[in-house]
């Protein structure tokens with residue numbers, strides 16, 4: 001696998017999608033999703049300018065954290081309350097906030113650690129039972145409940161779209177997310193700083209970008225196929 005080639009190709013495709021949407025070529029953050037990826041490969045990717053990395057398991061984030069310096073680690077997977085304390089000083093952002101009890105625990109641990117932790121609210125607009133995330137209509141009431149917590153800062157929304165052989169079929173979910181995101185931006189709640197819409201993965205990132213994503217989380221297209229049978233937040237990966 002040629003890491004640099006993959007990175008260049010993904011960047012090219014991202015630029016093209018931004019252009020298609022009439023957006024600026026730098027209006028996006030690319031997160032390299034490094035689950036199941038070896039350290040030496042990650043280091044090469046970092047050397048080629050990938051400075052945001054995403055992990056969906058606490059244990060894996062911790063085991064890599066000390067070896068890969070000067071990058072931003074994103075916690076993108078389901079987060080159990082009892083594990084928050086391990087990543088509270090390590091995660092640049094937590095993408096998977098979807099309950100009040102988790103919000104309270106992040107807030108509590110962040111206060112202890114003396115930092116304000118940026119979070120995204122994970123949304124599950126297709127109401128998939130296997131996936132975390134709040135139902136679409138609960139997102140605004142949820143944010144109205146959590147934004148006063150002083151040690152978390154809500155900075156946007158995150159979506160894992162349903163898997164589809166043809167990603168065109170999930171475009172409506174990206175559209176819904178963008179509408180919700182714009183709505184939140186307008187509300188302009190105190191202490192929030194809505195500026196990230198984290199959606200788009202290997203299978204669907206171009207469509208997500210066309211519909212307004214400004215943060216994509218890409219694993220397979222950068223690092224190749226992972227082991228079979230692995231799950232993404234409850235979703236079987238078909239590879």
Ligand SMILES: *Cc1c(COP(=O)(O)O)cnc(C)c1O
Pocket residue numbers: 033035056076077160201202203217218219220221232233
């Ligand atoms: C694994 C994972 C990704 C990346 O998936 P690819 O299809 O390999 O690009 C993105 N987001 C989350 C939450 C993941 O767990």
